Amino acid sequence: MNKKILILPGDYIGTEIMAEAVKVLELLKAEGEKIEWSFGHLGGAAYDAEGHPYPPSTQKAACEADAILMGAVGGPKYDSLPRAVRPEQGILGIRKDLGLFANLRPALAYEELAAASSFKPEVIAGLDILILRELTGDIYFGQPRGRRSNAEGAEEGYDTMHYSRPEVERIAHVAFQAAQKRNKRLCSVDKENVLETSRLWREVVIEVGKQYPDVALSHMYVDNAAMQLVKNPKQFDVIVTGNIFGDILSDEASMLAGSIGMLPSASLDVNNKGLYEPIHGSAPDIAGQGKANPLATILSVGMMFRYTFNRADLADRIDAAVKQVLRQGKRTGDIAQPGERIIGTKEMGDAVVAAL
Amino acid sequence: MNKKILILPGDYIGTEIMAEAVKVLELLKAEGEKIEWSFGHLGGAAYDAEGHPYPPSTQKAACEADAILMGAVGGPKYDSLPRAVRPEQGILGIRKDLGLFANLRPALAYEELAAASSFKPEVIAGLDILILRELTGDIYFGQPRGRRSNAEGAEEGYDTMHYSRPEVERIAHVAFQAAQKRNKRLCSVDKENVLETSRLWREVVIEVGKQYPDVALSHMYVDNAAMQLVKNPKQFDVIVTGNIFGDILSDEASMLAGSIGMLPSASLDVNNKGLYEPIHGSAPDIAGQGKANPLATILSVGMMFRYTFNRADLADRIDAAVKQVLRQGKRTGDIAQPGERIIGTKEMGDAVVAAL
Ligand SMILES: CC(C)[C@H](C(=O)O)[C@@H](O)C(=O)O
Ligand SMILES: CC(C)[C@H](C(=O)O)[C@@H](O)C(=O)O
Numbered sequence: 001m002n003k004k005i006l007i008l009p010g011d012y013i014g015t016e017i018m019a020e021a022v023k024v025l026e027l028l029k030a031e032g033e034k035i036e037w038s039f040g041h042l043g044g045a046a047y048d049a050e051g052h053p054y055p056p057s058t059q060k061a062a063c064e065a066d067a068i069l070m071g072a073v074g075g076p077k078y079d080s081l082p083r084a085v086r087p088e089q090g091i092l093g094i095r096k097d098l099g100l101f102a103n104l105r106p107a108l109a110y111e112e113l114a115a116a117s118s119f120k121p122e123v124i125a126g127l128d129i130l131i132l133r134e135l136t137g138d139i140y141f142g143q144p145r146g147r148r149s150n151a152e153g154a155e156e157g158y159d160t161m162h163y164s165r166p167e168v169e170r171i172a173h174v175a176f177q178a179a180q181k182r183n184k185r186l187c188s189v190d191k192e193n194v195l196e197t198s199r200l201w202r203e204v205v206i207e208v209g210k211q212y213p214d215v216a217l218s219h220m221y222v223d224n225a226a227m228q229l230v231k232n233p234k235q236f237d238v239i240v241t242g243n244i245f246g247d248i249l250s251d252e253a254s255m256l257a258g259s260i261g262m263l264p265s266a267s268l269d270v271n272n273k274g275l276y277e278p279i280h281g282s283a284p285d286i287a288g289q290g291k292a293n294p295l296a297t298i299l300s301v302g303m304m305f306r307y308t309f310n311r312a313d314l315a316d317r318i319d320a321a322v323k324q325v326l327r328q329g330k331r332t333g334d335i336a337q338p339g340e341r342i343i344g345t346k347e348m349g350d351a352v353v354a355a356l
Numbered sequence: 357m358n359k360k361i362l363i364l365p366g367d368y369i370g371t372e373i374m375a376e377a378v379k380v381l382e383l384l385k386a387e388g389e390k391i392e393w394s395f396g397h398l399g400g401a402a403y404d405a406e407g408h409p410y411p412p413s414t415q416k417a418a419c420e421a422d423a424i425l426m427g428a429v430g431g432p433k434y435d436s437l438p439r440a441v442r443p444e445q446g447i448l449g450i451r452k453d454l455g456l457f458a459n460l461r462p463a464l465a466y467e468e469l470a471a472a473s474s475f476k477p478e479v480i481a482g483l484d485i486l487i488l489r490e491l492t493g494d495i496y497f498g499q500p501r502g503r504r505s506n507a508e509g510a511e512e513g514y515d516t517m518h519y520s521r522p523e524v525e526r527i528a529h530v531a532f533q534a535a536q537k538r539n540k541r542l543c544s545v546d547k548e549n550v551l552e553t554s555r556l557w558r559e560v561v562i563e564v565g566k567q568y569p570d571v572a573l574s575h576m577y578v579d580n581a582a583m584q585l586v587k588n589p590k591q592f593d594v595i596v597t598g599n600i601f602g603d604i605l606s607d608e609a610s611m612l613a614g615s616i617g618m619l620p621s622a623s624l625d626v627n628n629k630g631l632y633e634p635i636h637g638s639a640p641d642i643a644g645q646g647k648a649n650p651l652a653t654i655l656s657v658g659m660m661f662r663y664t665f666n667r668a669d670l671a672d673r674i675d676a677a678v679k680q681v682l683r684q685g686k687r688t689g690d691i692a693q694p695g696e697r698i699i700g701t702k703e704m705g706d707a708v709v710a711a712l
Contacts, residue, residue: 088549118479118586139495139517145552154520157556161495162514164506191600193444196501200513226608227616230586231474244547248604252582260583 003309005037006065008058011044011078011087012287013345014071017278020294020349021069021301027353028314042094043073043087043282053090054097062094067308069300070277075284096136100267100275101167102174103133104307105250107233112326113258115337124256129236130178131253133246134171135267137163138197140243161197163242168201170270172208175240179215185237187218189225189245201242222249229253254279261293261334264300266307274308276300286333290344293332295322298352321355328355359665361393362421364414367400367434367443368643369701370427373634376650376705377425377657383709384670398450399429399443399638409446410453418454423664424631425656428638452492456623456631457523458530459489460663461606463589468682469614471693480612485592486534487609489602490527491623493519494553496599517553519598524557526626528564531596535571541593543574545581545601557598578605585609610635617649617690620656622663630664632656642689646700649688651678654708677711684711 005025009018022037029035040058041049050057053073062068074087083089094100109117109127117124142160150156172188179186188205190198202219209217220228222245228235229249233256241249254260260280268274278296286292302318305311329340330351336342343351361381365374378393385391396414397405406413409429418424430443439445450456465473465483473480498516506512528544535542544561546554558575565573576584578601584591585605589612597605610616616636624630634652642648658674661667685696686707692698699707 083555086549092550118476118588119474120476123474140550142514147552147556150518150520152520152522154522155556156518156520156523157551157553158498158516158518159551159553160514160516162506162512164508164510164512166508166510167512191603193442194448194496195513195515196503197513197515199439200503200511223603223607226582226604227611230608230611245604247547247579248582248601251579252586252608255583255586 002034002036003066004064005035005304006061006068007037007039008042008068008070009039009045010042010071010073010282012072012075012282012284013292014045014073014282016287016290016292016345017294017297018069018071020345020352021297023349023353024298024301024318024356027356033314042070043090044075044078045073046090047078047081047085047087051085053085053087054093058094059097062098067273067304068275069304070275071297072278072280072282075282092140094275095267096141098273098275099136099269101134101136102171102268103135103246104178104266104268104303105131105133105253105263105279107131107253107256107263109257110262110323110326113262113335116258116335118255124233127233127256129233129253130182130238131246131250132171132175132178132238132240133250134167134242137167138243161195161244163197163201165200165204168204169208171240172205174268175238176208176212176215179238180212183237184214185216185218187220187225187236187239189220189222189239189241189249191222192219193221197242205240225249226252229256250279259293259335261332262295262299264296264303266300266303268307272308274304276304290346291333292345293334294345294349295352298322298349317356321352324355325351358390358392359422360420361391361660362417362424363393363395364398364424364426365395365401366398366427366429366638368428368431368638368640369648370401370429370638372643372646372648372701373650373653374425374427376701376708377653379705379709380654380657380674380712383712389670398426399446400431400434401429402446403434403437403441403443407441409441409443410449414450415453418450423629423660425660426631426633427653428634428636431638431640448496450631451623452497454629454631455492455625457490457492458527458624459491459602460534460622460624460659461487461489461609461619461635463487463609463612463619465613466618466679466682469618469691472614472691474611480589483589483612485589485609486538486594487602487606488527488531488534488594488596489606490523490598493523494599517551517600519553519557521556521560524560525564527596528561530624531594532564532568532571535594536568539593540570541572541574543576543581543592543595545576545578545595545597545605547578548575549577553598561596581605582608585612606635615649615691617688618651618655620652620659622656622659624663628664630660632660646702647689648701649690650701650705651708654678654705673712677708680711681707
């Protein structure tokens with residue numbers, strides 16, 4: 001039976017970068033891979049078409065799919081919508097609805113792009129870290145939340161941060177197993193000196209760690225982690241943390257790679273069904289101009305084959321093809337240095353397909 | 357009448373770096389400045405002496421003082437104490453007790469130390485940003501917090517994030533006024549696309565901003581801010597944010613300065629009474645060896661004269677003296693390059709006093 005992929009291009013550059021990812025899928029299908037795909041709406045595009053950022057049609061298709069490939073959602077067109085139908089709610093909705101609790105964000109420094117980085121070459125050369133962010137708990141979904149009058153009668157806004165033992169256990173298992181396949185070092189990031197949520201987090205991570213004696217576990221406060229990521233990122237192998245700290249640290253770490261245009265991500269459920277997306281946004285400023293960098297989306301296709309379809313061979317081929325086009329000097333605007341020839345989205349996609 | 361300074365050296369290197377700051381105070385007093393000081397305990401030292409990290413004696417002295425100078429607290433000796441008496445509770449206690457809601461953390465890149473930074477020189481050359489962190493609200497002090505059984509009967513840890521209108525108003529005023537004295541640009545950092553607390557935060561900041569039409573106000577999500585600080589830090593002038601986001605971003609930003617050993621901070625109440633401290637920790641690994649960098653503590657003395665005593669002239673002199681010793685090539689271990697001669701804590705303190 002064919003593996004079913006649901007494609008959600010999303011907003012602004014989303015459709016442009018996804019078109020290049022589809023070229024990769026087409027090539028693999030032509031080679032005989034048993035895959036098929038269909039398209040759906042998420043975010044602003046879904047609001048435009050069906051009045052909701054995560055409409056029932058998308059929900060149904062997402063449940064039936066084996067994997068989901070997403071472009072990027074959001075943008076100025078939707079900024080003034082009521083919060084409940086803003087594009088972000090589409091992302092948060094699909095994550096929660098499908099139970100995509102494990103967000104894998106590799107940060108890899110491509111030698112060829114060292115010039116594009118704010119960091120000194122020696123700081124990032126050879127960098128290869130994996131940030132594992134819990135994606136369906138924490139302050140993102142905690143109840144109660146809202147507005148109320150505080151003890152002094154003043155209006156206040158409030159949210160609830162929380163993690164339960166099973167939530168921490170399952171992300172911890174993913175983290176230790178990921179570390180086992182890599183350099184066997186796991187750093188758990190929390191704010192245990194201040195937060196009750198973090199105290200439970202740390203307790204449970206330590207407990208789960210007893211089942212993985214081959215992995216060296218360490219703990220770091222989130223403020224220190226934000227500093228160490230910049231000071232000496234190569235000290236890390238796998239980092240595991242909660243939803244909000246992971247949001248912040250993984251975006252920070254993306255800069256170690258030179259450009260956010262290079263970084264894919266995977267969000268997995270308990271069965272390794274996953275949603276794959278570039279970590280960059282919908283880039284309204286360059287939308288419709290054929291300028292966007294499709295590599296993070298193409299690398300997301302690679303992650304899909306690696307994690308959901310268990311085809312490390314194809315993932316490795318895609319990763320290698322991307323490295324090859326970089327070595328060939330192909331550069332979209334975001335990764336080009338002054339004086340380098342800049343190519344467009346399509347040309348970059350074609351180059352990867354050729355390299356494949 | 358003499359201005360009263362309470363000195364809280366704290367733990368590990370705290371006493372060593374404070375001894376150098378006192379030399380600066382002694383010089384200024386000898387010059388005729390009307391200041392006097394006394395010593396007290398905070399953190400682990402206070403626990404050792406009086407059984408509590410913020411004991412009544414310190415509380416009384418802190419209330420009576422015009423300003424407080426702190427070294428650094430915490431360390432392995434105290435890590436296994438019950439949470440209620442851990443050194444961090446001393447810091448959190450004094451902040452909350454004295455209403456020190458406005459935490460000013462300048463991040464300045466010293467030209468002389470560019471070699472010590474992970475960043476390319478062009479990224480940080482001339483960098484001068486101010487991070488303003490709200491320090492007495494947010495998830496640090498929110499109630500309820502603790503452990504409970506969730507709807508599924510699983511144990512969970514939880515905390516409450518919250519900000520009230522007056523809390524946001526007062527930090528916003530400090531931020532706009534700081535921006536007015538600088539380059540008139542203020543960036544407010546929140547997570548308004550997800551958090552109710554941030555929605556209120558953003559609303560209030562916009563409202564307060566109407567009273568400061570000369571300041572250009574912008575807003576940024578915290579994940580993006582973590583990225584932009586690394587990508588292009590010079591885009592910022594003043595950043596204002598809540599307690600937990602500020603904790604993370606200011607530590608990240610400290611690395612832009614090359615070493616955390618160079619950065620002072622001020623925590624002010626509504627009357628500009630303040631607690632001044634280096635942002636680095638108590639460095640147990642090098643404690644007692646006379647190696648620690650006292651410059652951040654000495655620069656904290658400068659901030660005290662600037663913000664609480666309204667003596668920008670003395671603050672400028674101290675800042676200039678620190679720059680001069682750097683130009684003279686004086687380096688403690690944390691800011692030295694391979695091959696450079698390393699001096700000790702005392703020698704560095706003496707060099708600043710000589711430069712003064
Ligand atoms: C759009 C937003 C809700 C989302 C998040 O905070 O999770 C984004 O920043 C991300 O990291 O995917
Ligand atoms: C020690 C800790 C409680 C404290 C904080 O988180 O505020 C520290 O990290 C700081 O930034 O001063």
